[in-house]
Amino acid sequence: MLRIIHQQTEARTELQRICARTHDDQVFRKEATVREILQAVRRQGDTALLRYTADFDHQTLTADELRIRGSELDAAYQQVSRELLDAIRLACRNIEAFHRQRMPKSWVQFHDDNVVLGKRYTPVDRAGIYVPGGRAAYxxxxxxxxIPAQVAGVPRIVMVTPPGEHKSLNPAILVAAQEAGITEIYRIGGAQAIAALAYGTDTIPNVNVITGPGNIYVTLAKKLVYGIVGIDSLAGPSEVLIIADSTANPVHVATDLLAQAEHDPMAAAILITTDMALAETVAAQVAHQLRDHPRQTLTEKAIAHHGVAIVVESLEAAAELSNQFAPEHLELEVADPWQLLEHIRHAGAIFLGHHTPEAVGDYLAGPNHTLPTSGAARYASALGAETFMKHSSLIQYSPVALHKVAGAIDVLTQAEGLPSHGASVQRRTQPGSTD
Amino acid sequence: MLRIIHQQTEARTELQRICARTHDDQVFRKEATVREILQAVRRQGDTALLRYTADFDHQTLTADELRIRGSELDAAYQQVSRELLDAIRLACRNIEAFHRQRMPKSWVQFHDDNVVLGKRYTPVDRAGIYVPGGRAAYxxxxxxxxIPAQVAGVPRIVMVTPPGEHKSLNPAILVAAQEAGITEIYRIGGAQAIAALAYGTDTIPNVNVITGPGNIYVTLAKKLVYGIVGIDSLAGPSEVLIIADSTANPVHVATDLLAQAEHDPMAAAILITTDMALAETVAAQVAHQLRDHPRQTLTEKAIAHHGVAIVVESLEAAAELSNQFAPEHLELEVADPWQLLEHIRHAGAIFLGHHTPEAVGDYLAGPNHTLPTSGAARYASALGAETFMKHSSLIQYSPVALHKVAGAIDVLTQAEGLPSHGASVQRRTQPGSTD
Structure with missing residues (x-):
């Protein structure tokens, strides 16, 4: 079921096909629907929001019911086990510690002639976090x-998530939110939730940055409101690429592939190995472990359509194929992963060695699990505190410093045909000369 | 002609109107055209590219003529003055020095139980820079x-710019490109150039990040290809907001407002001052300087439609209005700009004091002049070397470290219903137990 490919040209074509699995022209058609939802929420506010919640989530809410009440938040703690709470707290600590590393810091530098240059970092005023409902309520x-929004120092963080049956929300989600310091939570989802966060309604505040994964409608809505607000990324289905040599354990490799495939029928699970025998054993193991897998149907689909094992001549060749794919998650299950790392250019997160399954990073190692998908690792990075921050350039010139550059600016403004740009310097350096 | 507003509610409404001047529903209609251009270039490559260049730029090119030849690059140096070349070189040095400051650096940290965590920064493989033609060929x-792309270490940087009459390009642009180390330049512009950079054609390489300003078609094209490639931002028309107290020189303030307005009829020029007399003198100066302005018509339009002087009670009130507008450029022409800075939350670049006209930053102080517009400074920042870089998270666990977190991961995978996630850890920590 996990196909094995030896031929390099075929491997390239196959990787390109899998990488492009979401760049579908069909998506364009859904944009019309999403645009309509955005416009309706923008113009009618809560009214449209409640109507779409009735239509899509089949829950009839009043505006008063949108926000989760304090009693519901308290009650959620009664519905999760002590073990789950402890695990959430361990994850919180590690995620916070990692995201506090190398935070952007404001700075100024003093140059000759009393010139001051610098950058001043500040958090956004308000952030909105989208959390999917249903099967993917994590x-x-x-x-x-x-946590990255908290670490950035965002003064107001709101969360939205679609209501389930009887207007309910997943208690683990409500507990996780509170452990991360968030208590302003609204039970709305879909493109209408993104619209509310972008434009604001009577009940929902408009925010400056929207992050979090969602289905295709949520993703399209984020793309359309980008420019009015900032967004983290356009999340596609998840993917793992594993580079393995003969030192890898085929049972572990197979399980790691399935751990990706079990997310979604569109998930991708790719093995690139220098060891033909390993590829065969992994393929057999995947089939074996799929036999009584609790999420068999969708996991099988993912493996069948977006799973592949590629056999290559060398680890360098494996790295080059991986760079072309630019995977969201990259596992290096090889004897010397740090040496192989030197050949890797593009990947969202890299898991080194035989004892680092992706699940460690998904949950609690500390680095963010919101990562670039569908080849976006060629230019994009994990979500971080900086997703919720921005900087202002700082420039201060003195009279003598301005005088020294006046000639050069004059020449440049003439070349660009912008007379008042020139005059703004001349009038300061040659008082009375031009007025 | 520069209206003066005293009333705070009116001031807020007016600033909102000016800030939203580009969020126009009309824009949606142009998207259909742009989408068609993107599809055509994607499917027909150079053929479509040449056809659109004939249609929109009225230049009939062959594919061979797309790339600027070495002889044209050499010839450009003969067409610029020694003074302009020197000014370009001074700007190059300052811009490079500033962008080399606080570059993101790769790091790893060693934790207990041989856990290694870190971030590894790498440049993108290929970057594409769009440079407008015509009036705005700067x-x-x-x-x-x-320069930021060079500082980031991007191995291949290509530039595109639309051809003028007789297929010509502005020699100052060709010289600036070469001074910045770029020699791969193509004479194409508009949405078709963005399409070529995003998808690649036989002649133009596809890139990973596209930056640079352009007209509404270019901006829409960048928005539509975002996700296939990274982009810097969606640049709207330029804007300046000046906060001035009674220590400001009204002639300088007026010139600085006009230096913004002369860019574009859509440019915004806003003064917020605590001094009613200053507002009146500035308004008179603006009218006076406009009288024989070489770009009178468009500059007058900008001042009339997107210019305003607002009189407020205090500098704190001025800062708060400015924060709501989140200007691209903010000048603090006050007695103590560093004190006022503490009240500023959102601005692309901040020019402090009486001797720092925006033109200093536009050309050569060092910080980038590609800045967030139309309120985007609430969440976005100047273009920088990091625009052309991304990072990979690094995670390595040891057997003992994995063992210690196995229980917590197990609980979390159960809460999320992802069995293979759990198994990927169990199979490593409890060999033989589940297989």
């Missing part, structure tokens, strides 16, 4: 989005 | 985009 998603 | 644009 407490880890809450932590991976909320 | 050598400074070239430097402000190309």
């Amino acid at each position: 407490p880890s998603t809450v932590l991976m989005n909320a | 050598p400074s644009t070239v430097l402000m985009n190309a």
Whole structure:
């Protein structure tokens, strides 16, 4: 079921096909629907929001019911086990510690002639976090989005998540939110939730940055409101690429592939190995472990359509194929992963060695699990505190410093045909000369 | 002609109107055109590219003529003055020095139980820089985009710019490109150039990040290809907001407002002052300086439609209005700009004191002049070397470290219903137990 490919040209074509699995022209058609939802919420506010919640989530809410009440937040703690709470707290600590590393810091530098240059970092005023409902209602998603916003120092963080049956929300999500310090939570989802966060309604505040994963409608809505607000990224289905040599354990490799495939029928699970025998054993193991897998149908689909094992001549060749794919998650299950790392250019997160399954990073190692997908690792990075921050350049010139550059600026403004640009310097350096 | 407003509610409404001047529903209609151009270039490559260049730029090119030849690059140096070349070189040095400051650096940290965590920064493989033609063909644009890409270490940087009459390009642009180390330049512009950079054609390489300003078609094209490639930002028309107290020189303030307005009829020029007399003198000065302004018509339009002077009670009130507007450029022409800075939360670049006209930053102080517009400074920042870089998270666990977190991961995977995630840890920590 996990196909094995030896031929390099075929491997390249196959990787390109898998990488492009979401760049679908069909997506364009859904944009019309999403645009309509955005416009409706923008113009009618809560009214449209409640109507779409009735239509799509089949829950009839009043505006008063949108926000989760304090009693519901308290009650959630009664519905999660002590073990789960402890695990959430361990994850919180590690995620916070990692995200506090190398935070952007404001700075100024003093140059000759009293010139001061610098950058001043500040958090955004308000952030909105989208947490999917249903099958993909993950407490880890809450932590991976909320904690970086807290570390950035965002004064107001709101969370939205679609209501389930009887207007209910997943208690683990409510507990994770509170552990991350968030208590302003609204039970709305879909493109209408993104619209509310972008434009604001009577009930929902408009925010400056929206982060968090969602289905295709949520992703399209984020793309359309980008420019009005900032967004983290356009999340596609998840993917893992494993580079393994003969030192890898095929049972572990197979399980890691399935741990990706079990997310979603669109998930991708790719093995690139220098060891033909390993590829065969892994393929057999995947089939074996799929036999009584609790999420068999969707996991099988992912493996069948977006799973592949590629056999290559060398680890360098494996790295080059991986760079072309630019995977969200990259596992290096090889004897010397740090040496191989030197050949890797593009990957969202890299898991080194035989004892680092992706799940460690998904939950609690500390680095963010919100990562670039579908080849976006060629230019994009994990979500971080900086997703919720921005900087202002700082420039201060003195009279003598301005005088020294006046000639050069004059020449440049003439070349660009912008007379008042020139005059703004001349009038300061040659008083009375031009007025 | 520069209206003066005293009433705070009116001031807020007016600033909102000016800030939202580009969030126009009309823009949506142009998207259909842009989408068609993107699809055509994606499917037909150079053929479509040449057809659109004939249609929109009225230049009939062959594919061979797309790339600027070495002889044209050499010839450009003969067409610029020694003074302009020197000014470009001064700007290059300052821009490079500033962008080399606080570059993101790769790091790893060693934790207990041989856990290694870190971030590894790498440049993108290929970057594409868009430089507008016609009235807005600015050598400074070239430097402000190309130098950060060079500082980031991008191995291949290509530039595109639309051809003028007789297929010509502005020699100052060609010289600036070469001074910034770029020699791969193509004479294409508009949405078709963005399409070529995003998808690649036989002649133009596809890139990973596209930066640079352009007209509404270019901006829409960048928005539509975002996700296939990274982009710097969606640049709107330029804007300045000046906060001035009674220590400001009204002639300088007026010139600085006009230096913004002369860019574009859509440019915004806003003064917020605590001094009613200053507002009146500035308004009179603006009218006076406009009388024989070489770009009178468009500059007058900008001042009339997107210019305003607001009189407020205090500098704190001025700062709060400025924060709501989140200007691209903010000048603090007050007695103590560093004290006022403490009240500023959102601005692309801040020019402090009486001797720092925006033009200093536009050309050569060092910080980037590609800045967030239309309120985007609430969440976005100047273009920088990091625009052309990304990082990979690094995670390595040891057997003992994995063993210690196995229980917590197990609980979390159960809460999220992802069995293979759990198994990927169990199979490593409890060999033989589950297989």
